[in-house]
Amino acid sequence: MGDEGTAGRGPSTGSFHRTSARSSVEAVFREERGRLLASLVRRFGDLDLAEEVTSEAVEAALVHWPVEGVPARPGAWLLTTARRKAVDRLRRDQAYAARLAILQVEAERADPAPPADADGELPDERLQMFFTCAHPALAAEDRTALTLRCLAGLTTPEVARAFLVPPATMAQRIVRAKRKIREARIPFRVPGADELPERLPGVLQVVYSVFTEGYAASSGPELQRLDLAEEAIRLARILRCLLPAEREAGGLLALMLLIHARREARTGPDGELVLLDDQDRGRWDRSMIEEGRGLVVSALTGGPPGPYGVQAAIAALHDEAADLATTDWPQVVALYDVLLALAPSPVVALNRAVAVAMRDGPQAGLTLLDDLAGEQQLRGHHPYPAARGDLLHRLGRLPEAAAAYREALDLAGTEPERAHLRRRLNAVLPSGPDGRTGT
Incomplete structure (x- = not known):
């Protein structure tokens, strides 16, 4: 009934x-x-x-x-x-x-409120939140966590999963950041014109940190966290809309679009890693590439270039090439020279060395990599020994290549990266009497 x-x-x-x-x-x-x-x-x-x-x-x-x-x-x-x-x-x-x-x-x-919208529309004050969440008084890890929680809208367990920590730990981290904002009386405001050049890079770095964790997860069963990468792009779009005159905001968005355009081709049917030279470029997102290329032009026009604009230009050269061999490697190296002058770091030097190897041959690249052997920042960074292994392999120095691949294998975080390095290692190991490699 x-x-x-x-x-x-x-x-x-x-x-x-x-x-x-x-x-x-x-x-x-x-x-x-x-x-x-x-x-x-x-x-x-x-x-x-x-x-x-x-x-x-x-x-x-x-x-x-x-x-x-x-x-x-x-x-x-x-x-x-x-x-x-x-x-x-x-x-x-x-x-x-x-x-x-x-x-x-x-x-x-400190910052008088703007007049209310007469039509009752929701005012856009997110820019204040960006600068509050990325305030230099907060610890770097807290800045990124707070941005993901407040501006990307991830739940605390989702933020914890991104950082590979227990939810309780992440909850404490977010509470700590909020307490710091409250106790230090950090103002919810956009910095003045005199402060913006100093503060904006920190905001952009927080958004890019979200993207890099999505583009190449630090550990876990999957190579990419597409949800995080897409959230970072969404945040970058907001920033560019709110700061249209800041060319580096556009440069960051361009960089992420040009990299994210390759997302479908970066993994195979079973989630395995597919390197740039083996990717099916027909699967790249051409509309995203065209948008990114247009933003690169804007980012590099009207004044000295910034680091994100230069990195976006490098990404555009990769996306425009028909294959690895026809990539404009001299121009890539020249852009890395500019980037090293703007934002010197061992990671930039590592990437430049790989580009030099493509332009001038593996020995030239290996010499530059060996010069970086003492850099503390590259210890624990598996792309460094992996790059050495590849160049040693191309030079026919197989025992040394095997040692480099083993070092990279010990450091790699995700299973697709580890599986790729195991394949590389097997390729340089001598075969046993039965034809199998000695693993």
Whole structure:
């Protein structure tokens, strides 16, 4: 009898509307979360409060939207609901409200709030959040974790998985970062024009760190974390939109697009690593490459180049070439020379040495790699011994190549990289009497 009351409308209609509403909430929340948090923090001066009332607003949307329909301006609906919940909470806790009032006065004195939008549209104050999450007073690992949590919208367990630490450890790290912001009175504001050149590289580095973990995971069963790489690209798009005059913001976006365009070809059917020279370039994302190339031109026009713009130009040369042999290696080396002058590091020198090997032969590259043997930053960095192994292999120095591959194998973090290095190692080991290699 109980089921007969719903028979007239069909048993799945209510479920469909609930599913549709949940999908709408998730889509809006993903798109608007950073702006919503930034606006609430700007108004109330407390990140924890902003996160809590944001979650409550989403829960309210899941209750109301299936019944009332998705509002015309869903982001503004969420903001209004979250603000009301924050005010209600502050009314219930006068001591908390007094503390936040002091913080808000201090914040407004340092950076007056922009006028409210007359149409009730959600104001975009994410730029303040970028610079707060990437403040130099925070530890480097805390900056990246906070950016992933607050601006990319990952849950604490998802951030923990990205850093390969237990969720409890990551939760403590995020709490520590928030406490530092509160206790050090780090302002939620965009730095002034005189501060921006010093602070912007830290913001870009945080976003690029998110991307590099997605492009080449530090450990685990898979080579790539596409979700992280795509979140980093989304954050870079926001930054470029908010800072259109900053050429390095465009350079970073270009770099990530030109690298991410190869994502489908970087692994084989079973998830195995496929090197650049073996990739099916027909699987590269040409629309992404064209967008990246256009951004490179902008990044390198109108003033001295920046490190991200130069790296993007190198990536563009790889993406434009028909194969490894026809890559413009002299130009790649020349760009690495520029990059070494702008941002010298052993990793840049390693990449330059590999490019020199392609231009001038394996011995020239190996000589440069051997000059880097004492660099502390390259200890534990498996691409260094892997590159030496490849060049020694090309020179026919097989026992030395085997030793280099073994060293790289001990350091590699992901299973696809380890499997690739095992294949390289087997290729240089002498075969036994039965024709099998000596592994």
